[in-house]
Amino acid sequence: MEHTIKCLIVDDEPLAGDVVEQYIRQLDTLSLEGRCNNALEAFHFLQQHKVDIMLLDIQMPRLTGIDLLRSLPKRPAVIITTAYRDYAVEGFELEVIHYLVKPIPFNRFLAAIHKYYQLPAIPTGHGTPTAPPASGTLPALITGTGPALAPDPFIYLKADKKMVKVLLKDILYMESLRDYVRVKTADKDIITYQRITYLEEKLPDELFLRNHRSYIIAIDKIRAFTAATIEIGTEELPIGRQ
Template sequence: MGVRCIIVDDEPLAIEILESYVKKVEQLQLVGTFRNAVAAFTFLQQHSVDLIFLDIQMPKLSGIDFLKTLQQPPKVIFTTAFRDYAVQGFELEIVDYLLKPIPFERFLKAVAKVLHQPASQATPAAKEVAPDNYVYFKVDKKMIKTKMADVLFIESIKDYVKVKTPDKEIVTQQKISYLEESLPREQFLRIHRSFIVNLEKIDAYSATDVEIGKHSIPIGRNYKNDVMKILAKNIF
């Protein structure tokens, strides 16, 4: 049956665009569109859905207030023209935060987080906020804003990751595979099942490891060929 989804937005053009995007993804099944959150709330009292594409600023009831009314909300992707609500949205454990106008590639990236996420997995603790150069990591009940340029490397420790910067370590409950998908590939590279590194921070490397400052980070055997090809592009 695929992922059952609804669109909640007071702009007809925005609904039309999202509808066209949903139709391009076979795994998505659109079961309703609503011009306000009250109508969506009524629908959800009798129907179950897996995903909501939700605008924030709407008449009658805002998207954020609407989400707070749901006792067991489905996964939510905010679709909005306003970036000011990003932290508040992620505190509500949304999947992603899309800024209008939304390119299809960005839409697809957000949807992939739902399609590739097991039903039992908690909503990701780190969220990308495009188009700036920051990422938010959820630590306890706070969202910690971190400049991507400051991230040295990321280390996986079971169901947690440790994000290392020059002046701090951030430990958040997260899967490293989610971060690998979320962070910009031109800047971050997974070199080991337990490590992602910031390419701009690498000081030296060999066939077995990379050096970032005083840290020596191993290159996994299964990653070696791809890592060597990417690192070799910058050899002169």
Template sequence: MSINCVIIDDEPLAAEVIETHVNKLASLNIVAICHRATDAFEILRKQKVDLLFLDIQMPGLTGIEFLRSLKHPPKVILTTAYKDYALEGYELDIVDYLMKPISFERFVRAVNKFFEMQPQTIEVHHPEKEGSDAYVYVKAGKMINKVLLKDILYIESFKDYVNIHTSNRVITARQTLVSIEQSLPESLFVRIHRSYIVSINQITGFTSTTISINEKAIPIGRNYKQQVFHCLNYLPPEE
């Protein structure tokens, strides 16, 4: 997993320290080094950037002002000699706040925070194609959970998190529903709503607007009705 980084710092020596730290980590790739925040606008427009190392006190446009100006900013680690902006930085959902001079040990801790915030890829294992032993690994916190596909009832999303409901537990993971949908076999699971994926084998009934799994009624999204009824081999009567 290669992370594209941009360093924004008006002090060449400070930027060089961060560059040296970045080059020690194989997972990080420097896209650009900017000595003014305004120089980074074009970089962000043209390239995919995952992480910014952003100084605060810079001429023209401060790091905080630059960050506020971005509609969809990448993740940010603030690098500064001033501690007065820490609260404001965390209100802008930064990853970490590094005080200069920045040691490599402290730098690595900040980068690890970034990786901990990233969605975890779900990997499906099929020992015998899609038999009863097929399973997924799901990371929830520090625990890697093994979940048999046959035990999954349904999956619901909440922003950047999902709840995977099984017959005996609920697992919460930082993961997008789209990435899970791409990993699960279409013969066993179907997306029925922007926020729900259900196990086809666990469906106990349905109406024109809901899918029932045991006692749980799950809504069918308007844009998903056709694929849901096709999956269920059901031809709804003409209205």
């Protein structure tokens, strides 16, 4: 029997919580176990209930979502849902599986759930890990639609007088070279005639971070960081003063 993924929404904004609840109820493989209006309520809820995914806001009264994560010795998979982009690095440090910036489109919500299925072993909330589907994709999440997700997201970059397709998952970072941008992947560099601010607007906030006026980095490619630098692969990139 296919495991139903148990979800908990933690958000002090009722309308934002309603949107996420609506998304959950559209997917046959998800079930909503509870909604908490603040982090303290969520802390007590998790002492009494097992859930697989917690969809967590950050800015809440008395106790923030980040504080809640740090207070939990054992926690479910976490998807951050926030109106702020400033906590992506902290989220990475706390091993959240995805970072969604409000307002949250349905396709990005699906991508976050897809990340859960890509975990090496999916915690079921009952102490026994469940292996992800063999196909590596979500199993018919929306009734009657077949596979719910499109192929890996990508962008086209103009380089060498042609449009080059680049998968977002392959990008390590982007570096501004005045009127050009160098897009660094694991196996090649692509120089495109483009402003880095334009690419920043096109890239999903939950996957990429503008860490410096000259750099955009892929959040899931961060190996380590300090207050001044971030390590991506074998390279060390600066963090801007802002």
